[in-house]
Amino acid sequence: MKLIIANWKMNPDNSLEAKELFRFFDDIESDNEVVICPPFAFLGLAPERTVLGGQNCFWKKEGSFTGEVSPLMLKDMGCRYVIIGHSERRDIFGENNEIINKKIKAVLEAGIIPILCVGEKKGDNANRVVVRQLEKGLEGIDSSNVIIAYEPVWAIGTGDFCSPEKADEIRKIIKEKVKSKILYGGSVNSKNVKSYIDKGFDGVLVGGASLKKEEFVSLVKNA
Numbered sequence: 075m076k077l078i079i080a081n082w083k084m085n086p087d088n089s090l091e092a093k094e095l096f097r098f099f100d101d102i103e104s105d106n107e108v109v110i111c112p113p114f115a116f117l118g119l120a121p122e123r124t125v126l127g128g129q130n131c132f133w134k135k136e137g138s139f140t141g142e143v144s145p146l147m148l149k150d151m152g153c154r155y156v157i158i159g160h161s162e163r164r165d166i167f168g169e170n171n172e173i174i175n176k177k178i179k180a181v182l183e184a185g186i187i188p189i190l191c192v193g194e195k196k197g198d199n200a201n202r203v204v205v206r207q208l209e210k211g212l213e214g215i216d217s218s219n220v221i222i223a224y225e226p227v228w229a230i231g232t233g234d235f236c237s238p239e240k241a242d243e244i245r246k247i248i249k250e251k252v253k254s255k256i257l258y259g260g261s262v263n264s265k266n267v268k269s270y271i272d273k274g275f276d277g278v279l280v281g282g283a284s285l286k287k288e289e290f291v292s293l294v295k296n297a
């Protein structure tokens with residue numbers, strides 16, 4: 075069973091459309107686990123059998139942290155997974171490996187499965203960046219409880235996906251360091267999804283294509 079994680083990011087911009095996407099994807103028949111990670115505001119709109127994930131959370135259980143959502147709240151809303159350390163969180167919201175490490179610990183304590191995103195920017199040494207993100211992000215954590223998503227930043231939302239061969243090189247480096255399932259993310263679509271699965275990835279993390287009804291259904295079927 076492969077994991078197909080849909081990261082809607084901050085989309086769609088209204089609840090009617092979110093309901094329509096949920097309803098459409100509710101009909102997907104697949105042996106794979108399809109997980110929808112909508113914005114927090116739409117979690118409560120999902121049909122009962124949708125497997126849900128959060129896109130981020132804070133590391134505290136509750137308290138005076140305006141604007142934040144705790145892992146326990148996500149669990150209470152039915153989330154089985156939560157994405158941690160997405161490159162947009164790192165770049166736009168200043169999350170570093172220490173913050174990410176705290177979040178993963180809190181998520182595990184709440185009984186949810188963290189999906190830790192790692193990946194290099196254009197021009198970076200991919201090997202070095204990814205290994206550092208893993209070592210720092212997973213300090214003091216049993217990696218078998220965490221899912222890793224390898225998302226090269228330059229491949230996110232660009233259509234410039236990472237070749238399966240290159241992605242597989244990094245997958246093997248990750249596999250040497252951790253006992254986790256490993257996903258690929260970055261411009262995954264219905265046409266290229268199978269090439270990552272065939273290389274040995276345990277699934278994919280999908281952005282843009284997860285907001286297009288027919289395209290996402292084909293992607294799940296082709297995985």
Ligand code: 13P
Nearest residue numbers: 081230231260261281282
């Ligand atoms: P795209 O599939 O739009 O490239 O986004 C990837 C991503 O960031 C998923 O978390």
